[in-house]
Amino acid sequence: MVKSKSWTMVKHFEGAPKLEDFKLIEKELPPLKEGELLLESVFLSVDPYMRPYSKTSLKDGDVMMGSQVARVVESKNPAYQVGSYYVSYSGWTTHFISDGKGLRALPTDWPENLPRSLALGTVGMPGLTAYIGLLEICKAKQGDVVLVNCAAGAVGSVVGQIAKLKGCKVVGSTGSDAKVTYLKEIGFDEAFNYKTVSSLEEALKNASPEGYDCYFENVGGVFSDVALQQMKQFGRIAVCGAISMYNDSVPQTGPYVQPYFVFKQLRMEGFLILSWEDKPQYQEGQKQLLQWIVEGKLNFHEHITNGFENMPAGFIGMLSGDNIGKAVIKV
Numbered sequence: 001m002v003k004s005k006s007w008t009m010v011k012h013f014e015g016a017p018k019l020e021d022f023k024l025i026e027k028e029l030p031p032l033k034e035g036e037l038l039l040e041s042v043f044l045s046v047d048p049y050m051r052p053y054s055k056t057s058l059k060d061g062d063v064m065m066g067s068q069v070a071r072v073v074e075s076k077n078p079a080y081q082v083g084s085y086y087v088s089y090s091g092w093t094t095h096f097i098s099d100g101k102g103l104r105a106l107p108t109d110w111p112e113n114l115p116r117s118l119a120l121g122t123v124g125m126p127g128l129t130a131y132i133g134l135l136e137i138c139k140a141k142q143g144d145v146v147l148v149n150c151a152a153g154a155v156g157s158v159v160g161q162i163a164k165l166k167g168c169k170v171v172g173s174t175g176s177d178a179k180v181t182y183l184k185e186i187g188f189d190e191a192f193n194y195k196t197v198s199s200l201e202e203a204l205k206n207a208s209p210e211g212y213d214c215y216f217e218n219v220g221g222v223f224s225d226v227a228l229q230q231m232k233q234f235g236r237i238a239v240c241g242a243i244s245m246y247n248d249s250v251p252q253t254g255p256y257v258q259p260y261f262v263f264k265q266l267r268m269e270g271f272l273i274l275s276w277e278d279k280p281q282y283q284e285g286q287k288q289l290l291q292w293i294v295e296g297k298l299n300f301h302e303h304i305t306n307g308f309e310n311m312p313a314g315f316i317g318m319l320s321g322d323n324i325g326k327a328v329i330k331v
């Protein structure tokens with residue numbers, strides 16, 4: 001008998017998630033039936049979407065949603081070999097039984113020397129979000145000035161690096177001086193700490209006096225109000241996330257933006273990476289991201305929390321900005 005541990009959401013979060021909102025449970029898994037396989041999580045992902053989606057997709061006491069890189073430890077399905085690795089959306093759990101549905105194999109040419117955790121980060125959902133959002137939604141091209149916030153995180157750090165590879169000028173906003181230094185190291189032209197600048201408007205103007213062609217939006221709220229005013233004519237905005245608003249129980253109100261959109265002829269589009277998973281750009285993007293890493297053109301950084309027992313702390317830490325690069329839990 002295999003015992004599986006899972007983290008549940010005790011009750012819906014009010015404001016920022018707290019440690020007492022989570023409970024560790026344990027259950028015995030039944031023996032495998034024909035066609036089934038048993039997997040153990042090796043790395044688990046903590047992502048901002050878990051906060052807004054918990055509101056709409058979980059009820060009190062449910063296991064927290066989420067993805068992992070998992071290894072097959074027993075198989076009664078000839079299509080899945082013991083020892084092979086898959087990405088699965090099976091929630092915050094150490095072991096689970098699958099019939100193979102929804103398992104996504106790691107790319108076959110995965111280099112031996114690359115951590116498999118990258119399948120949750122730069123070569124996984126966040127990396128692909130950056131790739132699709134920048135190239136398909138923002139349609140960034142050589143010479144464009146690109147602005148990205150949450151710039152040192154899993155998505156933002158890849159957005160900035162791809163934009164540089166495509167010949168853009170890149171400006172990043174982030175929440176600490178150490179993160180600003182990191183952004184400069186990975187090639188951002190300009191970076192600033194939004195928590196310490198005296199004026200966001202001035203920081204954006206200093207970084208690019210001529211304004212912005214592309215804005216990769218991860219934060220929303222006040223940042224967005226200020227940034228939208230500095231778009232160039234025909235600017236494109238990819239609305240990827242709004243992390244500054246995820247803990248709100250009362251919606252924020254802000255300045256009305258329609259005049260900027262009319263007189264600057266802006267285009268703003270929200271997107272979810274889930275809608276791209278079966279499109280050719282997803283596979284192409286994954287191949288390209290892996291190749292750029294192998295060629296040394298794309299840097300990655302991971303913020304690893306050790307121990308499944310520390311997963312809630314890792315999640316809370318990521319939401320409050322502890323991470324540079326992708327926040328991952330190592331079991």
Ligand SMILES: NC(=O)C1=CN([C@@H]2O[C@H](COP(=O)(O)OP(=O)(O)OC[C@H]3O[C@@H](n4cnc5c(N)ncnc54)[C@H](OP(=O)(O)O)[C@@H]3O)[C@@H](O)[C@H]2O)C=CC1
Pocket residue numbers: 047048049125126129150151152153154155156173174175176179218219239240241242243244245271272273274318319320321322323325326327
């Ligand atoms: N549309 C889609 O399909 C997808 C959207 N996303 C979105 O992309 C964004 C980035 O996600 P991801 O890269 O995984 O996460 P990150 O790795 O960037 O981690 C989250 C970061 O958010 C920043 N942050 C937290 N609170 C605030 C705040 N109030 N204001 C500004 N920044 C804040 C912190 O960085 P700092 O120190 O800079 O404050 C923190 O490190 C999120 O909005 C997420 O929802 C992600 C994946 C898919």
Ligand SMILES: CCCCCCCCC/C=C/C=O
Pocket residue numbers: 048049053057065240241272273274
């Ligand atoms: C029940 C929904 C599970 C969603 C999993 C992946 C969501 C990725 C899109 C992220 C959006 C914002 O962060």
